[in-house]
Amino acid sequence: MTDQQIIDEIEKVRSKNNINWMNILRLAFKYSPVEARKIVSKINEDDGRISKLLKKLSQNKDD
Secondary structure, rough: OOOHHHHHHHHHHHHHHHHHHHHEEEEEHHHHHHHHHHHHHHHHHHHHHHHHHHHHHHHOOOO
């Protein structure tokens, strides 16, 4: 498999997984919106931390 074929496969899997994730999100907000908001807030906080770490990782160490 070439690099591009692997990337294409990852894209396919991620797109399906994103649909599943969104379905869970819809279900959570339908049946338990207060708790769902708390969980989404925590996910957002952690995503922010991950973004900061990725920014550090992507910076040139010579800077």
